[in-house]
Every structure is written in structure tokens, then in C-alpha cells.
Amino acid sequence: MTDSGPMLVAALALAAEGYPVFLLGRSKRPVANCPACPKVDTNHDPATCGHLTCHGFYAATRDPDRITAMHAAVARGLLAIRTGQLCDLAVVDIDPRNGGRVLPELMPPTRCVRTGSGGWHLYYRHPGGTLAAKLHGHPGIDIKADGGYVVAPPSIHPGTGQPYRRVGDRPVNEMPPPLVAVCRPIAPPDAPAATVTPLTPGRGISSPAALLAAHLDAVARAPEGRRRNVLYGAARGVARMVAAGALTAPDAHAALYAAGRQAGQSDRDTRAAITGGFHAESVATEGIAA
Ligand SMILES: [Zn+2]
Ligand SMILES: [Zn+2]
Known part of the structure; x- marks a missing residue:
């Protein structure tokens, strides 16, 4: 067993969990392709090339034999997960x-x-x-x-x-829906903008506008059949923002109603989501509109 034994053990464990792994060079860059694999060749498909260490992440595999061979071929390489x-x-x-x-x-x-x-x-x-x-x-x-x-x-x-x-x-x-929402590519400018109301930075919330937009965006993107659940989740998230002082309750309600309507939810369903979500977060809903 060499001193790089732990690397092979870790690689095989990740593969057994279901993650395809490969080895980068010692410099943290992908290993250079072999001479038979041109860097630019439209007729050469890296996904089906099959060479042990060529084409960076395309070489990633869950096959223990290939991983063992790769580990032997790339001395002191860094382990990477595709x-x-x-x-x-x-x-x-x-x-x-x-x-x-x-x-x-x-x-x-x-x-x-x-x-x-x-x-x-x-x-x-x-x-x-x-x-x-x-x-x-x-x-x-x-x-x-x-x-x-x-x-x-x-x-x-x-x-x-x-x-x-x-x-x-x-x-x-x-990933929870608000995180998924901020991970999506930015919508084209002609897409309907989420309703963002005036906000002040609250305790522990660095960018309230982005967080609110993420909650509302999750509602807009929820697939049919999941909308009610996602709206409830968004209501809980927005309730926590109200609790943190980042948003007033009336503004929160207005933003959620607008998001609910845009997603085809009835005001009655939205009201139920807000009441349930705010209650679950122990945030008052007195004066709830609509
Ligand atoms: Zn090759
Ligand atoms: Zn190749």
C-alpha cells in the first residue's frame, strides 16, 4: 500500500455510493489527453471515447477496476467527482x-x-x-x-x-425550493418580474430582496400539483423574513397573493397557505388581506 492508498479507498467509496469519480493531475487541472485524442475534433465524442484518463470529467466512472487503473496511471493526482x-x-x-x-x-x-x-x-x-x-x-x-x-x-x-x-x-x-430558485439561470428580461416590495436588511438575512424573490420564484416555477405545497413552503419562508424584521406582514401577504395568483392559485388557497405557513412559524397574521 502506497501513501496514496486513502485516495483510492475514498474514490471506491464514492463510486459505491453512486458518484462517478476521476483523477485530476497534481496541479488540480485535468490530465492531458493522450496523443490519439485531439483537443479539437468535431468527429471525436469525448463522452464515448472510452480512454481511461482523457477528456477530464468524461473519464469519470463508477467501475472499481477502471478507478483502480486510473489511480495507478495518475500518480498523486487529485480525486474529483463529476x-x-x-x-x-x-x-x-x-x-x-x-x-x-x-x-x-x-x-x-x-x-x-x-x-x-x-x-x-x-x-x-x-x-x-x-x-x-x-x-x-x-x-x-x-x-x-x-x-x-x-x-x-x-x-x-x-x-x-x-x-x-x-x-x-x-x-x-x-435543495429546498428557495435555493433551487436562486440556482436557476436568470430569466430573460421579458419574463414577468416577481413582486419585490421595499425591504430593509433584517437580522441574519443579508439580501432580503433576493431571498423574497427566490421564495416567490419557487411558487412561479412549481409544477402543477405541487403548487399548493410550494406556496405553503414559501409562506413559511416569508414568515421567517417577517419574524426577522426584513419585511412587513402586509407587504409579505401582498407579495404572496400576487405570486399565488400568477401561479393560478385561488386567493382562498393562498390565504390558507399564508395562514398555515405563518402559524407554523409563530408569526401573527392579523389584518391579513383579501
Ligand atoms: Zn485518449
Ligand atoms: Zn478521446
């Missing part, structure tokens, strides 16, 4: 050097990795559909999904010499 719908994995990549931070109101606990550069990787199940490369309105937070990968423990960051390490032992959880 992300995206194919792998049911979307990773929120928080880089404090660029102003990123964990936003507890948007990001519930899930599997977490402390990166070798002092950041955080939050692993979530992929919600389906297209995700943006960056979390809107939040500098220093990227989203790794289709066409991406993340460096995994126990890799050592080549720049800092620090390891990537798992923090806690939480499972990979689902």
Missing part, C-alpha cells in the same frame, strides 16, 4: 476569498466539505433542469452541476497544501 443531473449531484461552491459565505437561510445542512483553499462545498441532490454557474446576487458562490466537477477529500490543494476534508456525516439532501 457533478450534474447524470450524477444526481449539484454542489454549492462557496469561496470566501471572493466574498462567498454559507447562507443558512437558503442552504440547509447537507453533506459538507471544507476545501483546501478554505472554502466550502455543500453537496445537494440535483433538482433537475438547468442550473446557473453562479448563485445570483451572491458573489463568491458558484454552482457545480452539468459539465462540472469538484475536488473531493482527501485531495491536497496544490496551492495551499491543505486537505479537502468532510465536515460531519450528513447525507446529501435535496
